[in-house]
Amino acid sequence: MSNEKPCRACTDFRTWAKRQKEAYDSEKEAQKKQNQTLISNNGTRDNCPLDKDELGSKSWAFLHTMAAYYPDKPSEEQKADMNNFFHIFSKFYPCNICAKDLQEQLKYSPPETDSQEKLSQWLCKLHNEVNTKLGKPEFDCKLVNQRWRDGWLDGSCD
Numbered sequence: 001m002s003n004e005k006p007c008r009a010c011t012d013f014r015t016w017a018k019r020q021k022e023a024y025d026s027e028k029e030a031q032k033k034q035n036q037t038l039i040s041n042n043g044t045r046d047n048c049p050l051d052k053d054e055l056g057s058k059s060w061a062f063l064h065t066m067a068a069y070y071p072d073k074p075s076e077e078q079k080a081d082m083n084n085f086f087h088i089f090s091k092f093y094p095c096n097i098c099a100k101d102l103q104e105q106l107k108y109s110p111p112e113t114d115s116q117e118k119l120s121q122w123l124c125k126l127h128n129e130v131n132t133k134l135g136k137p138e139f140d141c142k143l144v145n146q147r148w149r150d151g152w153l154d155g156s157c158d
């Protein structure tokens with residue numbers, strides 16, 4: 001079939017309508033194929049809006065990875081920026097109850113931005129407070145760099 005846009009005024013109605021249907025069917029088929037490839041191994045779709053738990057685990061992954069790659073000796077500007085980042089993040093985090101709780105946590109436990117080690121440990125403790133609130137097990141913060149930066153010592157991530 002030609003890729004030309006069907007011209008209604010250049011063809012009779014039957015031909016035009018047939019071409020329109022062909023174009024519609026082929027677009028539908030392409031969409032179907034694309035959707036099939038987006039169903040992941042566990043049978044869930046990976047192209048749908050996030051729910052609270054998906055948003056949570058993806059957000060934690062981003063936050064811990066950001067902390068893992070924070071400088072060992074940050075400049076004063078980097079420290080201030082990281083502090084601002086968490087405060088702004090807590091205002092826009094798109095789960096309201098989570099955002100409110102995070103704002104409260106930041107009041108009594110502000111980000112520790114003096115080094116990669118300090119920031120990663122601070123974030124690990126913050127995440128553990130959420131884990132406890134939700135009845136999830138605490139993560140061993142000694143292992144935070146293996147989990148989010150270096151990979152496990154047994155080489156299972158290599």
Ligand SMILES: Cc1cc2nc3c(=O)[nH]c(=O)nc-3n(C[C@H](O)[C@H](O)[C@H](O)COP(=O)(O)OP(=O)(O)OC[C@H]3O[C@@H](n4cnc5c(N)ncnc54)[C@H](O)[C@@H]3O)c2cc1C
Pocket residue numbers: 052053054055056057058059060061064093097098099101102123124125126127128130131134138139144147
């Ligand atoms: C800032 C924030 C606040 C949230 N507040 C709420 C809330 O108030 N109510 C609510 O229902 N949900 C909240 N959530 C979502 C919740 O924390 C979980 O993300 C969600 O329940 C999915 O949990 P999960 O079992 O997939 O593991 P997650 O808790 O998402 O953890 C993901 C992975 O991080 C690792 N991990 C776990 N704990 C730590 C840690 N302490 N340090 C480093 N790594 C760790 C583990 O390998 C784990 O598999 C919040 C999420 C965020 C980002």
